[in-house]
Amino acid sequence: MTLDNAPSLVAHALHRGFVSGHVRQEVIRGISLEIFPGELTMIAGPSGSGKTTLLALLSGLLSPERGSVISLGQEIETLPERERERYRLRHTGFVFQGFNLFSSLTSFEQVVLPLQYGARPGTDLKQAALYALEEVGLTEKLHLRPLELSGGEKQRVAVARAIAKAPELLFADEPTSALDSHNAERIVVLFKRLAHRHQSTIVCVTHDEHLLRHADRVLHLRDGLILDDKRRSA
Ligand SMILES: Nc1ncnc2c1ncn2[C@@H]1O[C@H](COP(=O)(O)OP(=O)(O)OP(=O)(O)O)[C@@H](O)[C@H]1O
Numbered sequence: 001m002t003l004d005n006a007p008s009l010v011a012h013a014l015h016r017g018f019v020s021g022h023v024r025q026e027v028i029r030g031i032s033l034e035i036f037p038g039e040l041t042m043i044a045g046p047s048g049s050g051k052t053t054l055l056a057l058l059s060g061l062l063s064p065e066r067g068s069v070i071s072l073g074q075e076i077e078t079l080p081e082r083e084r085e086r087y088r089l090r091h092t093g094f095v096f097q098g099f100n101l102f103s104s105l106t107s108f109e110q111v112v113l114p115l116q117y118g119a120r121p122g123t124d125l126k127q128a129a130l131y132a133l134e135e136v137g138l139t140e141k142l143h144l145r146p147l148e149l150s151g152g153e154k155q156r157v158a159v160a161r162a163i164a165k166a167p168e169l170l171f172a173d174e175p176t177s178a179l180d181s182h183n184a185e186r187i188v189v190l191f192k193r194l195a196h197r198h199q200s201t202i203v204c205v206t207h208d209e210h211l212l213r214h215a216d217r218v219l220h221l222r223d224g225l226i227l228d229d230k231r232r233s234a
């Protein structure tokens with residue numbers, strides 16, 4: 001469907017390992033790939049296979065030891081730290097594995113406050129935040145703080161925060177791990193719609209096999225390598 005598109009993310013021969021104690025573990029062992037706008041790309045694989053690490057490399061949160069990532073035509077790694085920050089705020093949304101919510105803010109504030117930095121010019125921030133929260137089914141919980149929310153509700157706040165600015169690149173690490181199957185599907189279908197409608201690049205890690213059927217493309221990771229790369233027809 002978007003095969004003739006230019007890729008928005010290009011990874012070339014990525015390598016990344018970690019040292020703990022005297023032991024070095026190679027986590028990403030030579031991954032090259034192109035990811036396209038207008039598609040929901042899902043990354044699946046066993047625990048410890050390197051999914052979170054690959055997402056961190058693709059999003060520029062982590063530097064590769066060897067290889068490179070070109071994101072929207074730019075090698076983020078070469079930017080000075082401040083510009084890298086600015087680049088992230090402008091172009092990327094994240095849903096982290098641990099949600100990363102602020103304990104003192106209400107759901108509405110969690111979503112609307114970051115919009116002040118990352119939203120496109122002319123966006124009605126309040127409307128964008130309310131709409132995103134509605135999309136994840138949290139209209140009734142706007143004024144509650146994380147302590148007053150269930151795990152799945154917190155996760156949906158994190159998703160709303162990431163999608164509110166309609167980022168060009170969205171990286172989501174197991175964004176449905178705390179959700180029941182109905183809400184999990186709802187989030188993934190929402191991601192797919194965003195990708196198709198706004199030509200966003202959405203990269204989503206999941207270990208839920210049922211959700212993979214909604215992806216435009218599925219990458220299977222095993223021991224730091226891509227074992228399988230399947231494109232699905234719409
Ligand atoms: N900062 C770090 N320091 C040391 N080792 C790390 C670090 N981050 C990841 N690792 C190791 O890299 C391997 C892959 O981790 P990663 O988090 O990428 O896996 P994953 O596929 O996301 O797993 P899960 O499905 O459990 O989230 C693990 O064995 C982990 O111990």
Ligand SMILES: [Mg+2]
Pocket residue numbers: 051052053097173
């Ligand atoms: Mg992980």
